[in-house]
Amino acid sequence: MGTMILKVLSLRDEADGIRAFELADPAGGELPAFTAGDHIDVHTGTGLVRQYSLCNGPLDRRAYVIAVKREPMSRGGSHWMHDHLRQGDLVTIGGPRNSFPLEGDAESALLIGAGIGLTPVLSMARTLAHTGRTYTLHCFSRSAAHTPFREELSAADKGGQIFLHEGLEIDRQKSLLRDILAEPGKRALYMCGPMPFMEQVEQIAALAGWPTGSIRSENFGAAETAKCGDRHIEVVLASSGRTIIVPADSSIARTLIEAGVNIEVSCEQGLCGSCLTRVLEGTPEHRDTFLTEAEKADGTLILPCVSRARTESLVLDR
Amino acid sequence: MTHVAPKLDIELYDETLLIDPFEAFRRIRDAGPAVHLTRYGDVYAIGRYQDVRAALANPTVFSSARGVSLNPGTNERLAGTTLGSDDPGHARLRSIVSRPLAPDRLAELRSSMAASAEALVVRLVEQGTFDAVADMATHLPLTVVAELVGMPVEGRDRMLDWAAAAFNSMGPADSRLTIDALPIAAEMAHYAFDPALAAKVAPGSWADQLFAAEARGEITRAECGSLLTDYMAPALDTTIFAGSSAIWLFANHPDQWAWLRQNPEKLPQALNEILRLEGPVQQFSRYVTREVDVGGVTIPEGARALMMFASANRDERKWETPEKFDLQRRAGDHLAFGHAVHTCMGMNLAKLEVTALLTALLPRVERFELAGEPRRVPNNSLRGFAHLPVRVQ
Numbered sequence: 001m002g003t004m005i006l007k008v009l010s011l012r013d014e015a016d017g018i019r020a021f022e023l024a025d026p027a028g029g030e031l032p033a034f035t036a037g038d039h040i041d042v043h044t045g046t047g048l049v050r051q052y053s054l055c056n057g058p059l060d061r062r063a064y065v066i067a068v069k070r071e072p073m074s075r076g077g078s079h080w081m082h083d084h085l086r087q088g089d090l091v092t093i094g095g096p097r098n099s100f101p102l103e104g105d106a107e108s109a110l111l112i113g114a115g116i117g118l119t120p121v122l123s124m125a126r127t128l129a130h131t132g133r134t135y136t137l138h139c140f141s142r143s144a145a146h147t148p149f150r151e152e153l154s155a156a157d158k159g160g161q162i163f164l165h166e167g168l169e170i171d172r173q174k175s176l177l178r179d180i181l182a183e184p185g186k187r188a189l190y191m192c193g194p195m196p197f198m199e200q201v202e203q204i205a206a207l208a209g210w211p212t213g214s215i216r217s218e219n220f221g222a223a224e225t226a227k228c229g230d231r232h233i234e235v236v237l238a239s240s241g242r243t244i245i246v247p248a249d250s251s252i253a254r255t256l257i258e259a260g261v262n263i264e265v266s267c268e269q270g271l272c273g274s275c276l277t278r279v280l281e282g283t284p285e286h287r288d289t290f291l292t293e294a295e296k297a298d299g300t301l302i303l304p305c306v307s308r309a310r311t312e313s314l315v316l317d318r
Numbered sequence: 319m320t321h322v323a324p325k326l327d328i329e330l331y332d333e334t335l336l337i338d339p340f341e342a343f344r345r346i347r348d349a350g351p352a353v354h355l356t357r358y359g360d361v362y363a364i365g366r367y368q369d370v371r372a373a374l375a376n377p378t379v380f381s382s383a384r385g386v387s388l389n390p391g392t393n394e395r396l397a398g399t400t401l402g403s404d405d406p407g408h409a410r411l412r413s414i415v416s417r418p419l420a421p422d423r424l425a426e427l428r429s430s431m432a433a434s435a436e437a438l439v440v441r442l443v444e445q446g447t448f449d450a451v452a453d454m455a456t457h458l459p460l461t462v463v464a465e466l467v468g469m470p471v472e473g474r475d476r477m478l479d480w481a482a483a484a485f486n487s488m489g490p491a492d493s494r495l496t497i498d499a500l501p502i503a504a505e506m507a508h509y510a511f512d513p514a515l516a517a518k519v520a521p522g523s524w525a526d527q528l529f530a531a532e533a534r535g536e537i538t539r540a541e542c543g544s545l546l547t548d549y550m551a552p553a554l555d556t557t558i559f560a561g562s563s564a565i566w567l568f569a570n571h572p573d574q575w576a577w578l579r580q581n582p583e584k585l586p587q588a589l590n591e592i593l594r595l596e597g598p599v600q601q602f603s604r605y606v607t608r609e610v611d612v613g614g615v616t617i618p619e620g621a622r623a624l625m626m627f628a629s630a631n632r633d634e635r636k637w638e639t640p641e642k643f644d645l646q647r648r649a650g651d652h653l654a655f656g657h658a659v660h661t662c663m664g665m666n667l668a669k670l671e672v673t674a675l676l677t678a679l680l681p682r683v684e685r686f687e688l689a690g691e692p693r694r695v696p697n698n699s700l701r702g703f704a705h706l707p708v709r710v711q
């Protein structure tokens with residue numbers, strides 16, 4: 001599970017701002033096995049390590065296929081992937097690892113993916129198809145141009161039902177989700193997408209009577225800061241009034257350090273409490289294991305090395 | 319393309335080098351991202367900030383489960399400690415050991431610690447001349463370990479020897495310091511594993527809570543013994559050295575002390591700079607589970623990789639004028655407490671202790687002066703003073 005060096009076999013623009021990379025053994029050998037929902041760590045040339053879900057099916061050991069969305073606010077990983085990585089280049093990767101497993105006994109699954117979050121569920125769909133199980137896959141995106149792997153998705157004979165929902169109004173999307181989630185608990189539900197979308201699904205599912213914990217969603221865990229569906233955050237420093245944009249693929253703490261703000265970090269995993277910061281405005285989304293549940297609920301403290309925001313901006317006591 | 323690691327023949331664990339290692343650290347950093355220290359067999363030193371940090375964040379390749387020392391005896395002793403394990407087992411042990419070190423529990427200690435530091439400092443300032451190690455920096459850590467960990471009195475007497483030995487025993491097998499330390503470290507382990515101990519520790523103490531966790535079946539008796547050493551070994555010399563090294567830095571840089579007296583709210587920032595330059599823990603090792611590329615050079619599977627915390631903290635690639643003691647520097651991301659999953663568990667406690675001491679000194683001491691020749695302790699993993707005679711005004 002350490003690192004290996006792979007070659008970019010091919011790259012292809014799959015949708016607006018989304019580029020797919022096929023990474024293969026330079027010597028042409030088979031790659032280590034993986035399972036649906038696995039991700040790999042890509043060591044980008046910026047020094048940042050980024051996690052990307054694998055989107056091909058696990059039977060395909062010829063290459064790892066990842067899809068990378070260019071984050072407009074990013075200065076880091078995704079830009080490097082788009083701007084610097086070319087066919088034939090070598091790149092160091094770690095993994096594959098799984099934080100989003102497909103449970104072995106799911107006879108039939110309900111898969112929901114939105115935007116770039118389609119990548120892990122697509123791999124799950126492929127696995128289910130290979131193993132003779134059934135699935136229904138709902139793909140949400142802003143428009144046809146924003147749907148990755150659209151050609152494949154619309155092709156027939158996928159071993160399951162695939163629905164594309166492109167450019168829906170918010171109310172239409174909600175009522176559709178209510179229909180999709182109308183039969184709670186009947187099938188295993190897996191989803192991945194931007195944070196607000198996942199929250200919406202969770203809310204509707206809860207109202208429809210899905211037991212809490214029955215929904216499996218992509219979560220890279222405390223060890224990594226990037227999570228499928230993260231968006232950029234506006235951070236305002238109370239002492240100076242300065243506004244700093246934290247890109248989707250960097251932590252609040254790292255971005256502030258790079259901007260010259262004095263902030264302490266040690267573990268950068270939400271474990272040690274070094275970076276503890278007071279929140280003056282906005283609502284944190286806690287991802288640490290340091291604060292108590294009561295402190296998390298209170299919302300006046302944040303560990304910016306891992307945690308993000310539910311609101312678009314946060315005012316921090318820095 | 320990755321390359322064979324450059325080789326250096328440096329006696330990193332030679333006693334004179336242990337006292338003054340920074341030139342050797344620089345040679346290692348300049349030689350490459352990972353450097354084969356041929357003198358010690360399969361040991362690869364990682365000395366640059368970015369590479370140390372990245373390796374610490376990659377515990378599947380840089381594993382702690384076969385110990386973090388350079389000799390088999392100590393690595394065996396470390397089995398079952400938090401320090402010497404990998405996730406997921408490590409996370410389970412850590413969640414138990416770290417309970418009393420949680421911030422809400424520590425907050426309860428703040429005022430008593432401040433009072434204790436103040437009483438001590440008032441007395442020493444009156445005295446005028448004292449040993450900043452024995453008379454001052456030792457006080458809080460020893461009180462903490464004795465009272466909070468809850469060791470019975472007969473165990474307390476040996477505690478300082480055990481702690482020093484635990485760190486010395488991390489060295490290479492043929493080092494005199496290692497050889498002398500092994501039996502003393504073994505004595506500590508023996509004490510921690512003594513079945514009679516459970517009945518003797520102070521009720522409600524950290525040790526008592528471990529025995530309670532054992533009684534509830536959360537950990538085994540063997541784990542309980544190992545976890546006791548997680549409290550006993552790293553809580554003394556580390557913090558004692560941090561406190562006394564701070565005084566040494568201020569004695570040599572009176573302007574910095576004056577600045578801090580004017581800006582006492584900058585104490586947390588100052589503490590980072592102190593730990594960056596004079597971090598007590600110099601390096602620990604990892605077992606390399608598979609061949610790995612570090613900054614373009616290869617470390618082979620089965621090697622030992624040295625995580626050089628103290629070298630990283632002086633890496634000119636990361637820090638501007640790294641040798642300079644500058645309290646206004648933003649040193650918040652130093653590696654003196656490590657990084658990632660094994661980040662020091664006692665960090666907040668150690669900071670609380672050193673902060674209490676410096677807070678008591680700030681209003682009472684205008685300047686520190688050396689009142690004799692300071693003497694450093696050679697130790698295979700630590701940096702600090704045995705004696706530091708100072709005079710205060």
Ligand code: HEM
Binds near residue numbers: 400401599653
């Ligand atoms: C200034 C004082 C201290 C310094 C510089 C320091 C330094 C460190 C370092 C560098 C590590 C990382 C080891 C590694 O990565 O292999 C560590 C781990 C650890 N420290 Fe400290 N330490 C200090 C004080 C303390 C205190 C007071 C305690 C106990 C109450 C403590 C308990 C521990 C434990 C249990 C670990 C292992 C954590 C784990 O493996 O998850 N330390 N310390």
Ligand code: FES
Binds near residue numbers: 271274290303306
């Ligand atoms: S740096 Fe450790 S919790 Fe943020």
